[in-house]
Amino acid sequence: MPNKAIIHTDSAPAAIGTYSQAVKVNNTVYLSGQIPLDPATMTLVEGDIRDQIKQVFKNLLAVCEASGGDLSNIVKLNIFLTDLSHFPVVNEVMEQHFAQPFPARAAIGVNELPKGSMVEMDGILII
Numbered sequence: 343m344p345n346k347a348i349i350h351t352d353s354a355p356a357a358i359g360t361y362s363q364a365v366k367v368n369n370t371v372y373l374s375g376q377i378p379l380d381p382a383t384m385t386l387v388e389g390d391i392r393d394q395i396k397q398v399f400k401n402l403l404a405v406c407e408a409s410g411g412d413l414s415n416i417v418k419l420n421i422f423l424t425d426l427s428h429f430p431v432v433n434e435v436m437e438q439h440f441a442q443p444f445p446a447r448a449a450i451g452v453n454e455l456p457k458g459s460m461v462e463m464d465g466i467l468i469i
Contacts, residue, residue, distance in 0.1 A: 344368055351408035354401045355379035358456065363405045371409045371467045375422070376401040377459035391428045391460050395435045398463050403439075406467055415467035416445045422462040426451040432461070 349364035349371065357363060357374070364373045378387045378397035381404070387397040399413070406412050421432055429449055436444075445465070455462050 349405060349409045351404050353381060353404035353408070355381045355384060358384075364409055366409050366469070369469045371406070371411065371415075371469060373402060373405055373416075373465045373467065375420075375462045375464040376405070377456055377462045379457070386457055386459060391425075392431050392435060394459065394461050395428075395432055398461055399435065399439050402463060402465065409467070409469060411467050411469045413439050414441070415469055416440075416465045417468050418466040419445045419447045420464050421447065421449045422452050422455060423449065424452060424455055424460050428460065 344367045347366045348362045349366055351363065354363055354376065361374050364371050376398050378394035379385065379401070380387055380397070381401070387393050403413050406415060423429065423432070426449070432449065
């Protein structure tokens with residue numbers, strides 16, 4: 343039987359639906375999607391796409407830390423953008439948070455994201 347734990351931290355936005363911030367099964371953590379919500383106010387951060395991407399990474403980091411890891415433990419990252427022309431900004435900000443070898447990654451263009459966000463990310467990490 344796998345060892346399963348629900349991960350929660352007040353340092354990341356509370357779930358706004360029927361999901362957990364993350365689920366840890368043995369040494370694998372499945373991160374739910376994070377949008378650029380300020381965890382204190384549960385509103386989107388003000389600013390441009392760069393500000394939104396930075397907040398998403400802050401939220402992901404908080405959940406990673408609550409699960410016993412950090413961003414360097416992410417092995418797979420999924421990025422959802424409402425405008426794929428923002429992809430170079432994702433790369434720039436990502437370089438500030440990750441070192442080689444980089445995680446596997448997908449970037450997907452979508453029509454709309456929750457609360458009018460321009461970006462959402464989820465991932466898998468190994469602790």
